[in-house]
Amino acid sequence: MDFKNKIDLNRLPKHIAIIMDGNGRWAKQQGEQRIFGHHNGVSSVRETTETAAELGVKYLTLYAFSTENWNRPKEEVEALMELLVHTISKETPTLLKNGIKLETIGDIDSLPRSCIYELNEAKKATAAGDRMTLILALSYSAKWEIIRAVQQIAEAVKDGSMQPNEIDESVFASKLCTAGIPDPELMIRTSGEHRISNFLLWQLSYAEFYFTEVLWPDFRKEDLYAAIYDYQNRERRFGKTSEQIQ
Ligand code: FPP
Numbered sequence: 001m002d003f004k005n006k007i008d009l010n011r012l013p014k015h016i017a018i019i020m021d022g023n024g025r026w027a028k029q030q031g032e033q034r035i036f037g038h039h040n041g042v043s044s045v046r047e048t049t050e051t052a053a054e055l056g057v058k059y060l061t062l063y064a065f066s067t068e069n070w071n072r073p074k075e076e077v078e079a080l081m082e083l084l085v086h087t088i089s090k091e092t093p094t095l096l097k098n099g100i101k102l103e104t105i106g107d108i109d110s111l112p113r114s115c116i117y118e119l120n121e122a123k124k125a126t127a128a129g130d131r132m133t134l135i136l137a138l139s140y141s142a143k144w145e146i147i148r149a150v151q152q153i154a155e156a157v158k159d160g161s162m163q164p165n166e167i168d169e170s171v172f173a174s175k176l177c178t179a180g181i182p183d184p185e186l187m188i189r190t191s192g193e194h195r196i197s198n199f200l201l202w203q204l205s206y207a208e209f210y211f212t213e214v215l216w217p218d219f220r221k222e223d224l225y226a227a228i229y230d231y232q233n234r235e236r237r238f239g240k241t242s243e244q245i246q
Contacts, residue, residue, distance in 0.1 A: 001226075003222065003225035003226045003228070003229040004221075004222075004225045006229050007055070007225060007228050007229055007232065008232055009055065009056060011232055012055060012056055012057055012228065013057065013184070013185035013186040013228065013231055014057070014058045014059060014182055014185065015057070015058065015059035015060075015061070015181065015182050015183065015184040015185060015186075016052060016057055016059070016060050016061070016184060016185075016186045016187075016188065016227075016228075017060075017061040017062075017063070017184035017186070017187045017188070017199070017200055017203075017204065017207070018048065018060070018061070018062050018063065018187070018188045018189070018190075019063045019187070019188070019189040019190070019193075019196075019197060019199055020041060020044070020045070020062060020063060020064070020190060020216040020219075021189060021190050021191035021193055021215075021216055022037075022190050022191025022192075022193075022214075022215030022216045022217070023037030023038045023040070023041045023215070023216050023217060024037050025037070025191065025215055026040065026041075026215040026216065026217045026218065027040075027217075029215075034076055035075075035076060035079040035080070035083075037215075037216075037217055038079070038080055038083055039083060040217035041216045041217045042083065042087050043217070044216055044217055044218070044219040044220070045062060045087075046091065046094075047219075047220055047221055048060070048062075048219065048221075048224055049095075049100065049132075049134055050098070051221040051224050051225075052132060052224065053098055053099075053100055053131055053132040055228070057132060058132055058133065058182075059132065059133045059135060059181055059182065059184070060132060060133070060134050060135065061105070061135040061136075061137060061184060061200070062134070062135070062136055062137065063137045063140070063197075063199050064084065064136050064137060064138055065080060065084070065106075065137070065138045065139055065140070066137075066139075066140060066141055066197065066198060066199075067106075067107070067139055067140065067141035067144050067198070068141065068197075068198065070110075070139070081111065081112050081114075081115055084115055084118075084138070085112075085114050085115050085118045088102075088118045088119060088122050089118050089121075089122070092121070092122045092125050092126065095122070095125075095126045095129065095134065096125055096126055096129070098129075098131060098132075099129045099130055099131030099132070100126060100129045100131060100132050100133070100134050101126045101127060101128070101129030101130070101132070101133045101134070102119075102122045102123050102126045102129075102133075102134050102136070103123065103133055103134070103135045103136075103181075104119055104123070104135065104136050104137075104138055105135055105136075105137050105138075105140050105145070105177035105178060106137050106138045106139045106140030106141075106144075106145075106177065107139040107140070107144060108138060108139065110139045111138060111139055115138075119136075119138075133181070135178075135181070137199070137200075140177070140199075141198040141199075142198050142199060142200055142201035142202065143198055143201070145176055145177050145202075146176075146201065146202060148175075149172060149175035149176050152175045153167060153171070153172070153175060172202075173202070176202060176203070178200070178203055183203045183204070183205070183206070183207065184200065184203060184204060184207050185206075185207055185208060185231070185236075186207060186208050186210060186227065186228070186231045187199075187200070187204050187207045187208070187209050187210070188210045188211075188212070188224075188227050189209070189210075189211050189212075190212055190214050190215060190216045190219055191212075191213070191214070191215050191216065192211065192212075192213045193211075194211050206236070206238055208231050208234050208236065210227045210230055210231060212226075212227070
């Protein structure tokens with residue numbers, strides 16, 4: 001089906017978040033090592049980023065490396081970090097050309113020095129991009145982020161700069177890595193897994209979830225169009241009744 005022409009450009013999700021899954025299985029299907037899948041996943045990152053920006057999506061968050069991913073075999077972690085460094089430095093001119101600003105969420109200080117350096121350079125170079133913001137979740141987990149926010153709030157209460165009764169949703173959200181970024185309306189997960197895997201637990205409270213069997217290295221623009229079309233055919237009630245929404 002031609003999903004692109006069916007998408008209503010006036011009702012696009014402003015923010016799409018993606019759990020890119022299935023690289024390892026894709027590589028295995030080809031009789032290759034897992035890292036081969038990650039390398040091929042970069043083409044999907046590129047195509048998805050370009051397509052989202054072309055459509056007019058304002059924020060795209062990609063779950064590239066979770067806190068739990070540190071527990072993978074050392075060689076895979078090292079290869080992923082190398083791939084990240086290489087990809088960021090190679091793709092920065094394209095981001096710049098397309099008005100895409102790079103941001104990160106997660107425990108960036110825990111990444112290798114070369115990675116931190118490339119990320120900082122790319123963030124500085126693309127800071128003026130106003131077409132779309134690409135947010136890479138790196139060494140990220142929602143529980144880590146929430147605990148960190150709680151610690152910051154506890155410190156503020158302890159030093160007297162905040163009263164407990166001043167803590168509300170907006171104060172809490174302002175302490176998350178995503179402060180200032182609207183919550184995703186659509187969350188896509190590839191590879192047939194139906195889990196949230198410690199991703200944006202607070203921010204996805206009212207997101208629509210879209211699961212596809214497609215493995216991440218096979219994810220192409222048509223798959224993104226299909227997800228957005230599916231999203232546009234959902235009724236988002238936010239706790240109200242269907243009649244109230246009409
Ligand atoms: C999940 O597949 C994928 C990852 C943990 C890494 C994603 C990284 C990339 C696509 C490449 C680099 C990214 C950027 C943003 C430059 P998996 O390994 O869990 O697959 P499996 O479930 O089949 O084992």
